[in-house]
Amino acid sequence: MRQIAVIAGDGIGKEVIPAGIRVLSSVCDLEFHELGWGSDLYLRTGAMMPEDGLHVLEDFDAIYLGAVGVPEVPDHVTLWGLLLPIRKALELSVNVRPVNLLRGVRGPLAGRGPDDIDMLFIRENTEGEYSGAGGRVHTGTPLEVAVEVPVFTRAAIERTVRYAFDRARERSGSLTSVTKSNASRYTYVLWDEVVEDVHQEYADVVMDRVLVDAMAARMVLRPDAVDVVVGSNLFADILTDLGAALQGGLGLAASGNIDPTGRHPSLFEPVHGSAPDIAGKGVANPMGAILSGAMMLRHLGELSAAQRIEAAVAQVTERGDALTADLGGTASTAEVTDAVMAAVAA
Ligand code: GGG
Numbered sequence: 001m002r003q004i005a006v007i008a009g010d011g012i013g014k015e016v017i018p019a020g021i022r023v024l025s026s027v028c029d030l031e032f033h034e035l036g037w038g039s040d041l042y043l044r045t046g047a048m049m050p051e052d053g054l055h056v057l058e059d060f061d062a063i064y065l066g067a068v069g070v071p072e073v074p075d076h077v078t079l080w081g082l083l084l085p086i087r088k089a090l091e092l093s094v095n096v097r098p099v100n101l102l103r104g105v106r107g108p109l110a111g112r113g114p115d116d117i118d119m120l121f122i123r124e125n126t127e128g129e130y131s132g133a134g135g136r137v138h139t140g141t142p143l144e145v146a147v148e149v150p151v152f153t154r155a156a157i158e159r160t161v162r163y164a165f166d167r168a169r170e171r172s173g174s175l176t177s178v179t180k181s182n183a184s185r186y187t188y189v190l191w192d193e194v195v196e197d198v199h200q201e202y203a204d205v206v207m208d209r210v211l212v213d214a215m216a217a218r219m220v221l222r223p224d225a226v227d228v229v230v231g232s233n234l235f236a237d238i239l240t241d242l243g244a245a246l247q248g249g250l251g252l253a254a255s256g257n258i259d260p261t262g263r264h265p266s267l268f269e270p271v272h273g274s275a276p277d278i279a280g281k282g283v284a285n286p287m288g289a290i291l292s293g294a295m296m297l298r299h300l301g302e303l304s305a306a307q308r309i310e311a312a313v314a315q316v317t318e319r320g321d322a323l324t325a326d327l328g329g330t331a332s333t334a335e336v337t338d339a340v341m342a343a344v345a346a
Helices: 013-027 039-045 053-057 075-081 083-089 154-170 187-202 212-221 233-246 287-299 303-319 333-345
Strands: 002-009 030-034 062-067 094-100 118-124 128-137 145-151 174-179 206-211 228-231 254-258 266-270
Touching: 002 013, 013 030, 013 062, 013 287, 013 303, 013 333, 039 075, 053 083, 062 287, 075 083, 083 266, 094 154, 094 233, 118 154, 118 233, 128 233, 154 174, 154 187, 154 228, 174 187, 174 212, 174 233, 187 206, 206 212, 212 228, 212 233, 228 233, 254 287, 266 287, 287 303, 287 333, 303 333
Parallel strands: 002 030, 002 062, 062 266, 118 228, 174 206, 174 228
Antiparallel strands: 094 118, 094 254, 128 145, 254 266
């Protein structure tokens, strides 16, 4: 039986991941192992995960993660203590973030419906502005300086872009690469060069290059013209929050952190954070976590189980009688989960 490492983590992660596990367990034989890592562990021990944590993860077939962050600990401490080291050490080189407006969900764009919003973002997941290169000097004095250096390597850009071209081939055959290479003199210029080089191997895919500011405008003004998009760690993170808004909110957004080589377990997580404002109230939307679980099943080769879950979530949104407050409803996390499970079973 496939072994899944579970890191529910913090805040609403502890509510939406159990919901996802209930749904996944109803369609597939999986063994889930909650590792108990996150901010509670940090507050007890000073570490977000055990010293051998990255090694421990290697023994699993996949990782199912909820959210990271609590008000008591600075965000960069929690993120750099858990999620970012996992992405880097396990070479989860691409972050796949679909953006679909489901039937029944009211998106914010007037006159735009599910047929207009169906995008796939491929985010470079290990470097760029998230490289961790930098430092601070004269700390705590008026002369204090902080330097953060974005690092871009040809190898990381190439593996991300190649993955994106492959996805474009499976979809409409078009790919948009997002940078800010007019203002950047080195890093995004290299990115453009690598994209052009890899494009030679994908002559059947139409590729265009768009600046990140223009891409934000395009997503709002012409969402129907956006299909597969590849971008750097920071840019694609920001654009996919806009994408989540276009699909009705962060509560619906799913993602997979993938090692395309298959050498390491891939990690699946809802895009949202720990949402301390609603944590513990039982009202968080579990759909992003459930759909991330479906992505995990697809990755593990359980195609029909994944499709059943995706269809069930779509049925529940279309019916509209079991939605959490972020989608205009009054249902609890448990009630939405029950509705999805009933739709899976029907
Ligand atoms: N779902 C995990 C989580 O808490 N994500 C929030 C976050 O800030 N993630 C960092 C990132 O994806 O860049």
